Amino acid sequence: MPDLLSLLTSLAWPLAIALAWLAGEFGQRWTGLPRISFYGLVGFALGSTQIGALPAPDMGPVSLLANVAFGLILFELGNRINLRWLVNNPWIGVAGLVEAALTFILVYLVATAFGTGRLTALLMAALSMATSPATVVRVVNEQKSSGQMTERVLHLSAQNCVLSVFAFNAIIGIWLFRTYAAVGEALWQSLVMLAGSIVAGAIFGVVTPSLLRAIRNPQQDSTVAFALAVILLVALCDSIGLSPVVAALAFGLTVRYRRVAFTQTQRNFGALGEVLTVLLFVYAASTLDWRLVTAGAALAISVVLVRMFAKVAGVTAFAHLSGVTWRKGALTGLGLAPLAVFVILLLEHARYAGLKVVEELYAMAAVTMLLEVFGPIIIQRALIWAREAPETSHAA
Amino acid sequence: MPLEAFTPSQPLTFGVELELQLVSLSDFNLTAASPDLMHLLKRKPFPGNVTPEITESMIEINSSVHTAYEPLLAELLEIRDTLVAASDVLNIGIAGGGTHPFQHWSDQRISAKPRYEYLSQLYGYLAKQFTVFGQHVHIGCANGDDALYLLHALNRYLPHFIALSASSPYVQGHDSLFESARLNSVFAFPMSGRAPFTLTWQEFTDVYFAKMERTNIIKSMKDFYWDLRPKPEYGTIELRVCDTPLTVERAAALAGYLQALCRHLLERKEEAPVEDDYLVYNYNRFQACRFGLDGSITHPKTYENVPMREDILATLEKMLPHAEALGSVEALRHLAAAAHDGSDAAILRRHVEREGSVEGMVNAAIAHFRGGRAA
Numbered sequence: 001m002p003d004l005l006s007l008l009t010s011l012a013w014p015l016a017i018a019l020a021w022l023a024g025e026f027g028q029r030w031t032g033l034p035r036i037s038f039y040g041l042v043g044f045a046l047g048s049t050q051i052g053a054l055p056a057p058d059m060g061p062v063s064l065l066a067n068v069a070f071g072l073i074l075f076e077l078g079n080r081i082n083l084r085w086l087v088n089n090p091w092i093g094v095a096g097l098v099e100a101a102l103t104f105i106l107v108y109l110v111a112t113a114f115g116t117g118r119l120t121a122l123l124m125a126a127l128s129m130a131t132s133p134a135t136v137v138r139v140v141n142e143q144k145s146s147g148q149m150t151e152r153v154l155h156l157s158a159q160n161c162v163l164s165v166f167a168f169n170a171i172i173g174i175w176l177f178r179t180y181a182a183v184g185e186a187l188w189q190s191l192v193m194l195a196g197s198i199v200a201g202a203i204f205g206v207v208t209p210s211l212l213r214a215i216r217n218p219q220q221d222s223t224v225a226f227a228l229a230v231i232l233l234v235a236l237c238d239s240i241g242l243s244p245v246v247a248a249l250a251f252g253l254t255v256r257y258r259r260v261a262f263t264q265t266q267r268n269f270g271a272l273g274e275v276l277t278v279l280l281f282v283y284a285a286s287t288l289d290w291r292l293v294t295a296g297a298a299l300a301i302s303v304v305l306v307r308m309f310a311k312v313a314g315v316t317a318f319a320h321l322s323g324v325t326w327r328k329g330a331l332t333g334l335g336l337a338p339l340a341v342f343v344i345l346l347l348e349h350a351r352y353a354g355l356k357v358v359e360e361l362y363a364m365a366a367v368t369m370l371l372e373v374f375g376p377i378i379i380q381r382a383l384i385w386a387r388e389a390p391e392t393s394h395a396a
Numbered sequence: 397m398p399l400e401a402f403t404p405s406q407p408l409t410f411g412v413e414l415e416l417q418l419v420s421l422s423d424f425n426l427t428a429a430s431p432d433l434m435h436l437l438k439r440k441p442f443p444g445n446v447t448p449e450i451t452e453s454m455i456e457i458n459s460s461v462h463t464a465y466e467p468l469l470a471e472l473l474e475i476r477d478t479l480v481a482a483s484d485v486l487n488i489g490i491a492g493g494g495t496h497p498f499q500h501w502s503d504q505r506i507s508a509k510p511r512y513e514y515l516s517q518l519y520g521y522l523a524k525q526f527t528v529f530g531q532h533v534h535i536g537c538a539n540g541d542d543a544l545y546l547l548h549a550l551n552r553y554l555p556h557f558i559a560l561s562a563s564s565p566y567v568q569g570h571d572s573l574f575e576s577a578r579l580n581s582v583f584a585f586p587m588s589g590r591a592p593f594t595l596t597w598q599e600f601t602d603v604y605f606a607k608m609e610r611t612n613i614i615k616s617m618k619d620f621y622w623d624l625r626p627k628p629e630y631g632t633i634e635l636r637v638c639d640t641p642l643t644v645e646r647a648a649a650l651a652g653y654l655q656a657l658c659r660h661l662l663e664r665k666e667e668a669p670v671e672d673d674y675l676v677y678n679y680n681r682f683q684a685c686r687f688g689l690d691g692s693i694t695h696p697k698t699y700e701n702v703p704m705r706e707d708i709l710a711t712l713e714k715m716l717p718h719a720e721a722l723g724s725v726e727a728l729r730h731l732a733a734a735a736h737d738g739s740d741a742a743i744l745r746r747h748v749e750r751e752g753s754v755e756g757m758v759n760a761a762i763a764h765f766r767g768g769r770a771a
Contacts, residue, residue, distance in 0.1 A: 079422065079423075080422035080423070081422070082421045082422065082487055085421070085484075085487040088484040088485065088487075089484065089485045089486075089487070144503065146420065146427040146428045146429070147427070147428055147429060147431065147432055148429070148432040148486060151420075151422075151486075151487055154422075155487075213752065256422070322485070323436050323482075323485040323486060324432060324435065324436075325435055328432070387431065387508075388428070390505065
């Protein structure tokens with residue numbers, strides 16, 4: 001008979017996922033708040049440094065599954081991105097650049113005002129530019145929202161991710177070279193990494209639809225085929241040092257231009273995607289340490305507020321020029337609040353790449369925890385206020 | 397409240413209404429974009445008029461009142477270009493076609509307008525299933541009696557308009573095997589079908605409408621979803637059987653054909669309509685919906701069975717003198733070519749075959765609406 005401890009250990013993840021799912025279902029029913037907020041709360045509570053039901057994060061199978069889940073969501077996001085829109089209506093791209101740059105500057109200033117080291121402040125600023133695509137895509141799908149705010153938040157979150165991955169890697173590069181003289185070299189390497197990831201994703205985006213056409217069954221088999229391709233791509237990028245985030249985005253984007261559209265019934269990659277999403281959000285929150293969260297609380301609250309201000313101001317400023325009301329512009333900025341999962345996975349990657357500097361980003365732990373719970377709520381409310389989602393998600 | 401008097405209007409003036417699909421360019425499904433589009437269009441003058449429809453993934457545009465085909469076509473093209481420019485700013489596709497091939501009715505959102513909310517309450521899921529897209533053509537009439545005469549005299553030609561505009565072969569992801577599946581959705585409404593056989597406006601209002609009003613089912617003419625209905629406030633009859641074609645050129649041509657036909661019928665050289673004409677009406681209508689140009693038509697007076705295409709081409713030929721008088725020969729030529737080459741429904745089916753998916757077909761429909769330019 002196996003001893004009780006090892007039995008409980010092996011059951012930890014399946015039980016945590018089941019518990020989180022239940023919390024999400026009941027929580028959503030009782031409060032109307034997004035399910036993923038509850039997944040995050042359960043994950044955080046069960047984390048190794050809190051109740052300790054879940055083991056400390058490592059690069060084991062759960063981490064890989066979380067990365068796959070994230071890859072699937074990014075593929076779906078990429079599939080919804082229309083680059084031609086950014087050409088037809090350049091003010092959207094400009095708003096994104098301004099909002100991201102403003103976020104970078106303001107977060108850096110706030111972090112240094114709190115006495116954070118220069119490099120750590122730069123990394124925080126780079127991470128704060130991002131908008132978590134996992135949260136955005138999940139809430140948009142859960143709310144069945146559609147309209148300009150929905151479209152713009154999706155496009156801006158993709159743009160923000162690429163900018164953030166680029167800036168984060170560039171700064172890490174500078175840290176590795178230990179000298180600011182190497183800025184050019186670091187930027188170049190970060191660009192090469194981005195380009196490599198885009199090429200990898202694009203190759204998958206050309207090959208997979210061609211295979212599907214060869215099978216002559218693009219409608220039925222596409223979910224399974226795309227899921228398998230994403231798993232392969234994520235694992236590949238992981239092992240050769242490319243960004244799975246950018247690659248999965250590029251994959252989705254290329255598939256879109258091959259006109260093998262992702263049909264409604266396959267949103268979230270069906271049941272497989274649902275299960276992996278629960279795991280992703282539980283895993284992300286379980287990596288957080290409550291001591292770090294509380295230690296960085298004051299700075300975190302300031303960063304969250306200043307980040308929100310920068311995003312709302314940056315997007316609102318270009319609302320009229322880009323063809324929507326001021327109100328919808330402001331709500332779009334608010335909808336860019338989610339951050340958590342993206343940052344956690346990026347940090348986990350950096351940590352396992354052996355970058356100790358990540359440990360100093362304690363305030364980011366608090367920022368991510370705050371936004372893991374509140375990010376989905378903020379974007380959900382913003383979508384409802386923009387009248388792009390029905391008040392109850394159950395309405396037929 | 398008794399039915400209002402029939403406002404006289406200049407005979408044979410005409411105008412077009414088109415219900416259009418608002419499509420997401422990410423997945424080619426319908427998207428609830430009408431509030432955003434309406435906001436953007438309000439910012440600069442719009443040729444004609446644009447209004448929200450029952451669900452937020454549709455809009456309706458209408459032309460001004462015209463006397464001739466050329467200016468009508470010019471206005472529709474200008475409306476089309478304005479819409480296309482706005483849709484580029486908002487990342488949506490705009491398309492004709494009588495149905496969206498794979499939208500799910502339950503995903504549609506009812507527009508926030510009291511009448512639509514009332515209809516949704518009354519008709520339940522039928523209201524959302526009414527996410528179908530039609531073209532309406534109004535023809536001005538000098539008085540109510542002329543309107544009712546035209547309305548009934550047109551019964552024999554109505555299948556032509558169904559077959560020539562048919563562009564709704566796909567429903568809920570599958571080929572319906574109908575050329576126009578849209579009209580089946582309209583038929584679900586209790587007040588759809590044909591108008592009662594009355595040839596004088598006085599009888600229509602004092603007897604029929606007064607009785608219907610007493611039943612409390614009907615409050616205004618808006619509550620009827622007839623294939624052809626009088627519109628007393630505009631002084632027109634309104635043809636409602638057409639699917640929205642893939643292009644505004646086809647829409648203008650259909651209006652030109654109806655105008656010429658009405659001119660011909662008002663000469664009253666054809667045998668007058670009688671109630672018995674309607675014996676074959678529903679079957680002819682079915683033939684046009686199911687088989688389109690390849691269907692057949694049973695003549696209501698002679699019971700002779702004629703191939704639809706032949707009947708259309710012969711009628712177009714017969715209408716040429718009227719078209720010359722009205723300046724719409726081009727419209728008839730356009731339709732004759734369409735009758736030879738095949739309907740929009742046939743074009744859509746070809747796209748599904750070529751692209752391998754219904755999403756590819758929607759993409760092609762968007763390109764057709766834009767005049768062949770890529771979205």
